[in-house]
Amino acid sequence: xxxxxxxxxxxxxxxxxxxxxxxxxxxxxxxxxxxxxxxxxxxxxxxxxxxxxxxxxxxxxxxxxxxxxxxxxxxxxxxxxxxxxxxxxxxxxxxxxxxxxxxxxxxxxxxxxxxxxxxxxxxxxxxxxxxxxxxxxxxxxxxxxxxxxxxxxxxxxxxxxxxxxxxxxxxxxxxxxxxxxxxxxxxxxxxxxxxxxxxxxxxxxxxxxxxxxxxxxxxxxxxxxxxxxxxxxxxxxxxxxxxxx
Amino acid sequence: xxxxxxxxxxxxxxxxxxxxxxxxxxxxxxxxxxxxxxxxxxxxxxxxxxxxxxxxxxxxxxxxxxxxxxxxxxxxxxxxxxxxxxxxxxxxxxxxxxxxxxxxxxxxxxxxxxxxxxxxxxxxxxxxxxxxxxxxxxxxxxxxxxxxxxxxxxxxxxxxxxxxxxxxxxxxxxxxxxxxxxxxxxxxxxxxxxxxxxxxxxxxxxxxxxxxxxxxxxxxxxxxxxxxxxxxxxxxxxxxxxxxxxxxxxxxxxxxxxxxxxxxxxxxxxxxxxxxxxxxxxxxxxxxxxxxxxxxxxxxxxxxxxxxxxxxxxxxxxxxxxxxxxxxxxxxxxxxxxxxxxxxxxxxxxxxxxxxxxxxxxxxxxxxxxxxxxxxxxxxxxxxxxxxxxxxxxxxxxxxxxxxxxxxxxxxxxxxxxxxxxxxxxxxxxxxxxxxxxxxxxxxxxxxxxxxxxxxxxxxxxxxxxxxxxxxxxxxxxxxxxxxxxxxxxxxxxxxxxxxxxxxxxxxxxxxxxxxxxxxxxxxxxxxxxxxxxxxxxxxxxxxxxxxxxxxxxxxxxxxxxxxx
Numbered sequence: 001x002x003x004x005x006x007x008x009x010x011x012x013x014x015x016x017x018x019x020x021x022x023x024x025x026x027x028x029x030x031x032x033x034x035x036x037x038x039x040x041x042x043x044x045x046x047x048x049x050x051x052x053x054x055x056x057x058x059x060x061x062x063x064x065x066x067x068x069x070x071x072x073x074x075x076x077x078x079x080x081x082x083x084x085x086x087x088x089x090x091x092x093x094x095x096x097x098x099x100x101x102x103x104x105x106x107x108x109x110x111x112x113x114x115x116x117x118x119x120x121x122x123x124x125x126x127x128x129x130x131x132x133x134x135x136x137x138x139x140x141x142x143x144x145x146x147x148x149x150x151x152x153x154x155x156x157x158x159x160x161x162x163x164x165x166x167x168x169x170x171x172x173x174x175x176x177x178x179x180x181x182x183x184x185x186x187x188x189x190x191x192x193x194x195x196x197x198x199x200x201x202x203x204x205x206x207x208x209x210x211x212x213x214x215x216x217x218x219x220x221x222x223x224x225x226x227x228x229x230x231x232x233x234x235x236x237x238x239x240x241x242x243x244x245x
Numbered sequence: 246x247x248x249x250x251x252x253x254x255x256x257x258x259x260x261x262x263x264x265x266x267x268x269x270x271x272x273x274x275x276x277x278x279x280x281x282x283x284x285x286x287x288x289x290x291x292x293x294x295x296x297x298x299x300x301x302x303x304x305x306x307x308x309x310x311x312x313x314x315x316x317x318x319x320x321x322x323x324x325x326x327x328x329x330x331x332x333x334x335x336x337x338x339x340x341x342x343x344x345x346x347x348x349x350x351x352x353x354x355x356x357x358x359x360x361x362x363x364x365x366x367x368x369x370x371x372x373x374x375x376x377x378x379x380x381x382x383x384x385x386x387x388x389x390x391x392x393x394x395x396x397x398x399x400x401x402x403x404x405x406x407x408x409x410x411x412x413x414x415x416x417x418x419x420x421x422x423x424x425x426x427x428x429x430x431x432x433x434x435x436x437x438x439x440x441x442x443x444x445x446x447x448x449x450x451x452x453x454x455x456x457x458x459x460x461x462x463x464x465x466x467x468x469x470x471x472x473x474x475x476x477x478x479x480x481x482x483x484x485x486x487x488x489x490x491x492x493x494x495x496x497x498x499x500x501x502x503x504x505x506x507x508x509x510x511x512x513x514x515x516x517x518x519x520x521x522x523x524x525x526x527x528x529x530x531x532x533x534x535x536x537x538x539x540x541x542x543x544x545x546x547x548x549x550x551x552x553x554x555x556x557x558x559x560x561x562x563x564x565x566x567x568x569x570x571x572x573x574x575x576x577x578x579x580x581x582x583x584x585x586x587x588x589x590x591x592x593x594x595x596x597x598x599x600x601x602x603x604x605x606x607x608x609x610x611x612x613x614x615x616x617x618x619x620x621x622x623x624x625x626x627x628x629x630x631x632x633x634x635x636x637x638x639x640x641x642x643x644x645x646x647x648x649x650x651x652x653x654x655x656x657x658x659x660x661x662x663x664x665x666x667x668x669x670x671x672x673x674x675x676x677x678x679x680x681x682x683x684x685x686x687x688x689x690x691x692x693x694x695x696x697x698x699x700x701x702x703x704x705x706x707x708x709x710x711x712x713x714x715x716x717x718x719x720x721x722x723x724x725x726x727x728x729x730x731x732x733x734x735x736x737x738x739x740x741x742x743x744x745x746x747x748x749x750x751x752x753x754x755x756x757x758x759x760x761x762x763x764x765x766x767x768x769x770x771x772x773x774x775x776x777x778x779x780x781x782x783x784x785x786x787x788x789x790x791x792x793x794x795x796x797x798x799x800x801x802x803x804x805x806x807x808x809x810x
Contacts (some may be wrong), residue, residue, distance in 0.1 A: 011808075042808075050641040051806050069803070074644035084639040086565065088572040096552050100561040101643050105554040127572075 001026045001151055001182035002047060007056035009042050009206075016042040017206040020056070024182040024199075026150070029173065031197030032186040033229075035237055039206040040186045041081075041155060047184065048078035048153050061150055074102060077144035081156035083136040087129035091120055091139055094128065095146050102147040114142050117172065119165070133160040141169065145176070152176055152183045158192065170196060194229040202236055209236050250353040258360065273719075274733060281736030285371065306482055307462055310474040313396075314431070317474070320403040321428055329401040330354075330408070331521040341519075348508045351405075355398065355504060362393045384489050388480035391496045395477040398503035405507065434470040558645050562653025563660065570628045570661060586611065586672045590679065604680035611673035615666040619701055620749070622662045623708040624742060630654040630713045630802075634720055637807035648799025655713050655795060659705045666701050670694070689773055696780035703787030707752045710794040712745060717801045720809070756786030 002024040009017040017039040024030045034040050045051045047058055049065055049072065058065040060072035089097065092111065099107035115121045118138040128136060137160045144152065154173070158166050173196060177183050187193055193200060200217065202209040210217045210232075217232060218224045224232050268274045332340070332354070340350060370386040380388070461467055476499050483489035549571060552564050589607045618625075630651060633640065640650055674694060677683040683690055760783025767775035 045638070045808070048642050050638050051808060052804060070644045070646060073642060076642075078642045080638065084636055086569065086636070088569040089565065093552065093568070096554075097561055097565055100552060100554070100556065101558050101645065103555075103558070108554055 001028075001061055002184065003057075003059040004043075004047060005057045005059075007043065007046055007058065008054050009039070009046055009051065010054045015206050017046070017053075017203075020203065020206070020208055022201050022208070022211055024151075024184055026180045026182050027177055028199065029177045029183040029185060029197045031193035031200040032184055032203070033188070033190065033193055033200060033233060034203040034209075035239075038203045040203065042206075043203070044078065044153050044155050044184065044186055048076060049073050050078070074147075075149060076151035076153060077147070077149035078153040079140055079144040079155065079157055081159055083133075083140035085128040085136055085139060085143075087127060090125050090127055091115070091131070091142075092124040094139060094143055098143045098146050104147050107146050107148070110146055110148070114146055118142050118168070134162055134165055137161055138165065141172070145172070150181055152181050154183065154185045154187075156187055157185065158187070158189065190229045190233055200229065202233060204237050250349070250356060253353075254357055254360075268733075277733045277736035277740060279736065280739050281733055284735060284739055306475055306478065307459060307471075309478045309481075310471040311462060313474040313477070314471055317399060317403075318428075318431065320400060321407075328521055328525055329397070329404045330518045331525040332518055334522065334526055337519060337522055351401075351507050354401065355507065358397050358401075359394075362390060362397060365393050366390045380483055380489060381486075384480070384483070384486065388483070388489070388493070388496075391480055391493065391500055392477045394500050395496070395503060398500065398507060402503060402506050431470050434466040437466050558643075559649055559653040559656065562650065563657045566628050566654065566657030567661065569632075570657075583668070590672070590676055604676040605682060608673045608676040608680070608682070611669040611676065615669040615673065615701075618662060618666050618669070619704050619708075620746065622665070622705065623658070623712050624745065626658045626662045626665075626709075628661055629658040629709060631716045634716065637720075637805065640802075641807060646799055647802035648796050651710075651713060651717075651798045651802050652795050655706065655709045655791075655798075658709045659702065662705045662709070663698065663702045666705075667698060670697070670701075685773060692777055693773070693780075696777050696784075699784040700780050700787070703756070703784040703791065704749075704753060706791040707787050707794065708745070708749050710791045710798065711748050711752065714794055714798040714801065715741070715745070717798055717805050720805065752790055753787070756783040756790065759783065759786055 002022075004023065005021050007017055007020040008015070020039075020043060022030070032040050032043065042051070046053045047060070047065075049060075049069055052066075058072075061075035063072040063075070065072045085094065086097075092115075095111045095114070096108065099105065099111075112121075115124055118141060120135065120138055120142060123131065123135060128139060131139060137157075141157065152173070157173070158169055161169055170192070173183060173185065177198075185193065185197060194214070199211065199213050201211045202217075214229065214232070217236075218227070221232075221235070224235055227235075269278065336353075340353065366386050366389045369389050370382060462471060476495050479492035480489055480496050483492050549568055550564065552561060586607065589603060633654065643650065674683070674690060678687070678690075685693065760779040763782050764775045764779030767778060771778075
């Protein structure tokens with residue numbers, strides 16, 4: 001569903017992402033982890049078509065993002081860590097507007113259940129500017145889901161959510177994957193990644209450090225066998241001797 | 246605390262200056278600064294050469310003291326702007342939990358306010374002078390500093406006192422008794438002065454009502470009441486250096502008195518300060534996001550034109566942007582203009598003798614404004630991509646081509662601008678019609694009006710397409726254009742306005758020439774009606790240009806890196 005080959009992004013002399021290749025199959029949840037400045041957001045933004053890669057190809061649902069950007073974008077949803085909303089539109093209007101942009105009038109039938117699922121039903125006539133940070137995040141998620149994307153790109157999706165919201169969000173992500181969506185989830189919450197993701201991509205300095213299931217990653221490093229993702233991550237990124245317990 | 250406060254102020258100012266110097270290395274920034282400085286210099290030279298804008302000394306004493314009295318009375322009675330108590334979020338985070346006495350916090354507030362006061366002093370000293378320029382620039386600047394400091398310190402003191410009264414009721418009132426006595430004296434004096442004044446007194450005075458009012462202000466008891474308000478203005482009215490030094494002493498004493506008043510207040514102002522700071526932070530955030538055009542969001546309009554479930558996405562983008570306009574811009578201004586125009590036309594028709602004059606004035610004003618909007622409107626109506634640059638990341642995820650997105654954005658502003666022109670132009674034509682000065686018959690006027698509207702729509706479309714294209718070409722430039730800023734932003738605005746005007750003239754040249762040639766060719770056979778095909782052809786030419794610009798802008802949109810903003 002997502003095929004990234006040799007993705008490279010340069011900002012002047014700065015190499016944000018270098019020769020990164022990975023794929024995500026339908027129903028799979030790929031966890032994208034890395035230290036600050038590793039290139040996670042640049043990778044997500046490149047795959048979402050927000051920024052243009054310097055080199056490499058990205059195929060979304062069989063469409064080359066560079067050659068058929070509209071078809072590729074129609075298949076995906078990108079939910080950023082900081083909700084990007086129009087403060088002058090209401091909750092319901094955001095969803096109506098999104099349905100119209102994606103030319104899916106039938107998506108309007110999904111608005112009610114989606115608002116129910118994300119506990120926004122009582123706020124559907126509220127302006128985005130009146131919502132709390134967590135509510136805004138839920139609305140951004142709702143906008144990402146209303147057109148039933150086949151590919152879901154999530155950047156720190158749990159930021160600002162309360163414990164109930166976190167649990168619901170985790171269920172939503174898992175349910176979307178079970179329904180056949182390919183999901184890329186970037187997060188610093190390694191427990192979340194370990195719990196939800198079928199495979200993990202660890203990047204550092206814009207380069208791939210490891211890619212695979214937890215078992216595949218530790219196969220080549222027997223000393224990490226039986227350890228959690230946090231230990232594996234710290235070890236692979238050279239922070240295992242950071243002195244932390 | 247003093248050491249820490251001075252360190253903070255000094256380092257912040259130094260780092261700001263260094264940042265400014267670093268930015269000057271960028272040619273774009275340097276050019277903007279140069280243009281801004283040149284503009285200020287031109288205005289300054291203009292002020293030096295002409296008397297316009299200079300303040301007469303006599304007006305300073307009477308008008309200034311009256312203005313101060315009214316302003317200060319308003320603060321006491323209706324509350325001073327609590328922004329005087331506002332700290333930055335970082336100041337609250339670091340200073341409030343620190344082991345620092347309240348007096349020190351207030352002292353810090355007084356010192357840090359000096360940055361703003363000094364900027365104001367510089368601007369006023371450069372741009373606004375007295376009619377007799379006997380006072381040098383430095384004494385004049387010092388006088389201004391005394392005036393602004395007194396004003397700011399008093400505002401802070403009022404905010405503190407009122408907050409204390411609101412918070413502590415009885416105890417607060419007991420602390421505020423001196424202010425209450427002063428207010429009572431002012432009110433009593435005003436009553437004594439005004440109780441015997443009749444309308445006849447005012448109308449029969451040789452100097453007219455204004456002369457009578459001035460006499461009232463210059464005679465006791467009002468002159469006594471106004472005297473304290475003259476103290477901060479005294480140095481500004483000095484006739485020479487010696488006189489200035491004498492007048493400066495009481496004014497400085499007043500500043501010192503205010504400092505003591507504030508620092509010794511020792512009132513729990515933290516809650517009010519945090520509240521004021523939060524308000525200021527919200528206002529700044531809105532300003533950063535939407536610029537000057539972005540009025541505070543209101544909850545007035547909830548029910549609005551619903552968005553249809555089907556249709557082209559351009560329609561959805563236009564709907565979204567017009568929703569933004571409806572929900573963020575107060576309807577008071579367009580309503581007021583509409584009511585005033587209707588009243589003026591009604592008055593013109595009702596006043597039989599002068600109907601021609603009034604209606605001609607209405608027609609001139611409205612048609613003039615409709616024309617002026619064609620030139621300046623695209624700078625003011627920014628209900629398009631220029632107001633959405635912060636959402637560029639999100640716009641890039643939409644499954645729409647760049648040209649569709651840019652077209653939707655540009656159309657949003659074009660429709661609003663053309664509607665404004667239609668309203669004004671329509672009012673102008675009605676006024677001309679009622680005054681009997683419409684030079685063509687109604688059918689011809691209707692057709693030509695429609696053609697003019699088409700032409701204006703084309704012109705607006707080209708102009709706004711150029712503005713939005715520029716926003717994609719120089720996004721950081723356009724983003725910062727509307728925000729409050731220094732001289733460099735003034736230069737930026739001037740450059741942008743000049744370049745926009747030049748580009749618009751160039752863009753209008755081709756269609757104008759083609760339409761003009763056609764109109765000239767048909768004039769002999771069609772007469773006035775020749776303007777219709779000429780206008781339509783010119784509008785079509787503008788439409789073609791707009792299409793090309795939008796297509797180019799769409800490509801540019803797809804290549805713009807939102808992270809570079």
